Amino acid sequence: MAGRIAQHPILGCQNENKKIVTFHYDGKEMKGFEGEPIAAALKANGVMVHRYTLKQHKPRGIFCAIGRCTDCVMVVDGEPNVRTCMTPLAEGMDVRTQYGVSDKPFDQQ
Amino acid sequence: MKIERFDLIVVGAGPSGLSAAIEAAKHGMKVVVFDENARPGGQLFKQIHKFFGSKEHKAKIRGFHIGEQLLKEADDAGVKVELNATVAGLYQDREVVVRMGDEVHHFKGDAIIIATGAAENMVLFDGWTLPGVMGAGAAQTLMNLYGVKPGERILMLGSGNVGLVVSYQLLQAGCQVVALVDAAPKIGGYGVHAAKVARTGVPFYLSHTIKKAEGTDHVTGVTIAEVDNHFQFIPGTDKHFDVDTICVAVGLSPMSQLLKMAGCKMEDNPKRGGQVPIIGEYGETSVPGIFSAGDVSGIEEASSAMIEGRMSGAVAAEYLGYITKEEKEEILAKLKASLGSLREGMFAPKNRGKDIKETEEGIPISTNLLHKGYVLDSEIERFPGVTHKKGVHPVIECTQNIPCNPCQDACTRHCIKIGSHITALPAVDETADCINCGMCVASCPGQAIFLVNEDAGDRKAEITLPYEFLPLPETGMKGTALGRDGQPLCDAEVTRVRSSKAFDGTNLLTISVPAEFAMKARFFKAAAQA
Ligand SMILES: Cc1cc2nc3c(=O)[nH]c(=O)nc-3n(C[C@H](O)[C@H](O)[C@H](O)COP(=O)(O)OP(=O)(O)OC[C@H]3O[C@@H](n4cnc5c(N)ncnc54)[C@H](O)[C@@H]3O)c2cc1C
Ligand code: SF4
Ligand code: SF4
Ligand code: FES
Numbered sequence: 001m002a003g004r005i006a007q008h009p010i011l012g013c014q015n016e017n018k019k020i021v022t023f024h025y026d027g028k029e030m031k032g033f034e035g036e037p038i039a040a041a042l043k044a045n046g047v048m049v050h051r052y053t054l055k056q057h058k059p060r061g062i063f064c065a066i067g068r069c070t071d072c073v074m075v076v077d078g079e080p081n082v083r084t085c086m087t088p089l090a091e092g093m094d095v096r097t098q099y100g101v102s103d104k105p106f107d108q109q
Numbered sequence: 110m111k112i113e114r115f116d117l118i119v120v121g122a123g124p125s126g127l128s129a130a131i132e133a134a135k136h137g138m139k140v141v142v143f144d145e146n147a148r149p150g151g152q153l154f155k156q157i158h159k160f161f162g163s164k165e166h167k168a169k170i171r172g173f174h175i176g177e178q179l180l181k182e183a184d185d186a187g188v189k190v191e192l193n194a195t196v197a198g199l200y201q202d203r204e205v206v207v208r209m210g211d212e213v214h215h216f217k218g219d220a221i222i223i224a225t226g227a228a229e230n231m232v233l234f235d236g237w238t239l240p241g242v243m244g245a246g247a248a249q250t251l252m253n254l255y256g257v258k259p260g261e262r263i264l265m266l267g268s269g270n271v272g273l274v275v276s277y278q279l280l281q282a283g284c285q286v287v288a289l290v291d292a293a294p295k296i297g298g299y300g301v302h303a304a305k306v307a308r309t310g311v312p313f314y315l316s317h318t319i320k321k322a323e324g325t326d327h328v329t330g331v332t333i334a335e336v337d338n339h340f341q342f343i344p345g346t347d348k349h350f351d352v353d354t355i356c357v358a359v360g361l362s363p364m365s366q367l368l369k370m371a372g373c374k375m376e377d378n379p380k381r382g383g384q385v386p387i388i389g390e391y392g393e394t395s396v397p398g399i400f401s402a403g404d405v406s407g408i409e410e411a412s413s414a415m416i417e418g419r420m421s422g423a424v425a426a427e428y429l430g431y432i433t434k435e436e437k438e439e440i441l442a443k444l445k446a447s448l449g450s451l452r453e454g455m456f457a458p459k460n461r462g463k464d465i466k467e468t469e470e471g472i473p474i475s476t477n478l479l480h481k482g483y484v485l486d487s488e489i490e491r492f493p494g495v496t497h498k499k500g501v502h503p504v505i506e507c508t509q510n511i512p513c514n515p516c517q518d519a520c521t522r523h524c525i526k527i528g529s530h531i532t533a534l535p536a537v538d539e540t541a542d543c544i545n546c547g548m549c550v551a552s553c554p555g556q557a558i559f560l561v562n563e564d565a566g567d568r569k570a571e572i573t574l575p576y577e578f579l580p581l582p583e584t585g586m587k588g589t590a591l592g593r594d595g596q597p598l599c600d601a602e603v604t605r606v607r608s609s610k611a612f613d614g615t616n617l618l619t620i621s622v623p624a625e626f627a628m629k630a631r632f633f634k635a636a637a638q639a
Contacts, residue, residue, distance in 0.1 A: 005256045005282050009579045010157045010171070010614045014256030040255040048240040048327035059326050061240025065247035066146070068228065071238075085247075086147075 003044040021091040038084035038095055039065065039072050050074050050084060051098035057106055075103035110215060115141045117425055118205050118218030120196045120367060123151020124411040125403025125418035126224030127179040127188075132422025132440075133220075134186035136431040141216070142188060143207055145195035150176035151226055152404075153411055155249040157281075158274055159554035159613070161299075161513040163531050165447050166412040169515040169552045171613065173253075175411065199223070199371040203398055220398045220425040223368050224418060227361035227382065227404040232266070235321040237357075241328025245275040245358035252282040260354025264331050265289045266319055267358030270298035275358060276306050281577060286311045287350045290333050292318040292340055295479040299456065300509045301555025307482030308632040310595030315480050320347065322355055331355055363405045371399055380461050381407030391441065392421035400425055409458065416448045454510040454532035469510050470534055483593035484508055486629055493536035494525075495628075500562060501545040501571075504628070505535045506593075507557040519552040550575050551612035560619075563627040570627030571604060576618040581606065582635050590622045590630035599626050601633055 007013055018033040025047060032041025039062050042050070049059045050072045063071040067086040075096040076082040080103070084095070096103035117133045119126045122144035134140045148154060156172025167175050183190060191209070198206035205216045229244040236242070241260065245267065248259035263284050265276045268291035276286050289306065294316045296303050307313060316335055320342060323330040335346035362383040369375050374387045374395035385406050392400040400421040403414035420441060427437040452458060455465050467473055472491055475484040484506060489495055494505025503524055505516065510532040517527040517535065524541040527533050543560070550558045550573060560573035572590075582588070582603045590601035605619035622630045 003258050005252060005258055007579055008256065009281050009577050009581075011253065011256070036255050040251060040257045043251060043259070044257045050240070058238060059240050060238065061243075061327065062247055062251070063243050064229070065243070065250040085250075 003046060021089060023089060023091070023093040023095060025095045026097055032089045034090065035088045037065075038074070038076065038082075038087050038089050038093070041089050042084065042095070049097065052100070052106070054100035057099075074098045112204070112215045112217050114217045114219075115139050116218070116429055116431075117141075117220045117222065117422075118143070118203075118216055119222045119224060120199070120205070121151065121224035121226055121403070121405070122146070122149035122190055122192070123224060123226050123403060123414065124153055124175070124179060125226075125414035126151070126222065127183050128415040128418030129222045129224060129400075129402055129422040129425070130188040131179070131182050131186050132419045133426050133431075134183070134188045136423075136426040138426060138429065138431055140188050142183070142190045143194040143196050143205075144190065144192055147193055149180055149190050149192060153179075155246070155253045156274075156411070157253050157278060159552075159615075160412060161511060161554050162412045162451060163512070163514045164518060166415075166451060168412075168513060169554055169613075172411065179415075196367060199367045199399075201372045201396060219429050220400065221371075222392070222418075222421050222425060223365075223399070223401045223405055224403045224414075225364045225367060225405045227363050227408055229357075230360040230362055231357060232319075232359050234319040236324070236328070237322060239322050239324055239328050240326070241324065241353055242322055242355045242357065245271050245356045248354070248356045249275055249278060252278065258282055258284050259356070260284060260352070262287055262350075262352045263354040263356055264333075264350055264352045265356045265358065267291060267360070268293070268296040268298060268303065268313070268315070269358060269360065270302055271361070272356075272358035273298040273302035273306055275356060276311060277302070279356070280306070280309055280311075283579070287352055288312050288314055288333070289482070290314045290317050290319065292316065292336055296482060299511055299555065300475070300478045300484075301507055301511070301557045303478065303482035304484065304506065304593065305556040308591060308593050308595050310591060311482075312595075313480070313482040314348070317346075317348075319355070328353055328355055361404065361408050363408065365401075365405050368394060368399070368401055368405070372396055373399060373401075378407070380458060391424045392417060393424060398428065407458065410451070413448060413451050416444050416451070420444050420448075450531050451512045453530070454512050456509075456511060468508070468534055469532065472508075472534070475508055478508065481594070483595075486593070489593075489628070493534050496537045496539050497563065498539050499564070500543070501560050501573075502539075502543050502562075503537055503549055504559045504561045505537060505557060506559070507535050507553075507555055510534065511555075513554065515552040515554065516549045516558060519548040521546075521548075525549060545573075547573065547607055547612065547617045550617055551615040556615075559631065561627055564624060565621065568624045569621045570624045571619055571621050572627065572630055573605075573617050573619045574631060574633065576616045576633070577614060580635075581608070581616055582618060582633060586635055588633055588635040590620060590626060591632040591634060592629050593631050595632065597634075598630055599623055601630065603633065
């Protein structure tokens, strides 16, 4: 998978023995490891934008990766404002870009 | 409402919180530790480098291994660690409100220790909210906890130890670091941390900062420019880099909100990193029974955080009558000496902001090290770790007074002398014979030790250097030797590669170079990479 560290000089193979799961990002099929934060799986798949802000429609992505900044929130399985850096990935998850507080682009809201 | 009671409640399962809990539980107290994270260890679990200090501070052990040791100790001592448990409130009567999942629980502690650590600071620049701009801590979390590269081409802002260490870790993860930038005129972190980044070829831009992060949906580039003494941009000094990621490491601020909420007297203390509680020598706040330890009471190190944790644990144990005053004094005396030795040297809290020009030994500091990240060929000879002798001998390029001495302990032949004052510069004793065992090279957390044979025959010199990257070069491989400045110097051939359990992940690469480069060649790039 792109963006993964296949072999690390100190940590070795970090994702050995982890189960690969399939999830959807804006309708596109992607793969990640079960239990890793959704944000990590998205990063490994090259996704940079997690949401657009409500008022100014500005893009946001991973910023703190420890659940503090809320920049990484997305619509997960229909629920908005899910902090993807803290939420474990599971088989079949539906992850969508969040526009304001919705998964619909602004021109469709 | 049910309120569960504990002798001691610790908030934060980082090095300070776990140490406090271990100390208290050892004396028979009923202890619980709450941490909002899914894994315990705080900052330690992202630290994959070897730590400074001396043996008693767990020097030369990698941070995450120290974390594992602490967890085991906590477990053995019967400490209960509650994860995914965010402490949302702390009141003067020592009641603690904890959010666990969707539920809110209430606890009461006869004593409370706050060890919540610190949060990363941010700086504002044009485009700072673009996806691709992230905290250095976020980058560390992605690569060291989840095995994901934070980006491919990265610019690091901040030259403190965090910026330096994370830059090195990004290189280890296989990312490219295009530049290390800091608005300050001097590198803030340890020279040895800077030098190990500089020798791989990463350029340092001091007195520079970010003007603009470029890109519409995410970062595609960055422009930096030089700043004057008043941190104003100097026209005509713009430099552009194509990057996909910008990491920001501009300091940490204590997360002291809970202490404030509990009514502890606070102060704004820039030397300690911001809003901190006013505390006694062992972490006693102004509210009886509430203590603080670690970064929350002043940004320092994991090594000092562990000692502060032990201290507050012992003080809490005496406060509740689990140990006598005499027992407490005995424990504290030992810990105090250990903490004191860490708080010496050029980077000690008391020296923050001071312009230090000479080492304790009276040797002028390398100004190039402070500005560019490496000691010049013309400066290196003045340091006591750099000597010349026939045969293989250690060359120690550790040129600032930092609390560290694993090199001295590593050498059973007594080639390396620091003495009992651990911030002294390491000196090489030319009368002792080096047996080329490599232990000093592998145990130096600063990767500052090289084994040099200035005359290996055939007008060649051999240099052994620490190497923590992949792919690991093989014997016979040809490539280029780089200088301390990371610039190509000459052809080099790998003549030996050593890896061993005792070296703990640090490989020893021996390269052969023309003899005139013996004191210059300090890194190796394989032919394909050069
Ligand atoms: C890149 C980098 C390199 C470093 N290198 C070194 C080094 O070489 N040597 C060294 O000695 N030190 C090093 N440090 C510093 C060291 O990691 C910290 O000083 C140390 O971890 C501080 O320990 P602590 O226990 O005070 O806080 P932390 O380790 O930050 O732990 C605090 C814990 O509290 C939890 N918490 C916070 N708020 C709450 C709440 N409300 N409820 C529940 N839990 C909460 C957090 O989740 C966290 O787990 C480095 C730091 C960084 C970032
Ligand atoms: S290689 Fe071994 S003998 Fe030589 S200085 Fe280092 S530790 Fe001492
Ligand atoms: S040379 Fe010695 S004192 Fe300097 S960083 Fe290495 S181990 Fe520490
Ligand atoms: S990246 Fe900050 S909350 Fe997820």
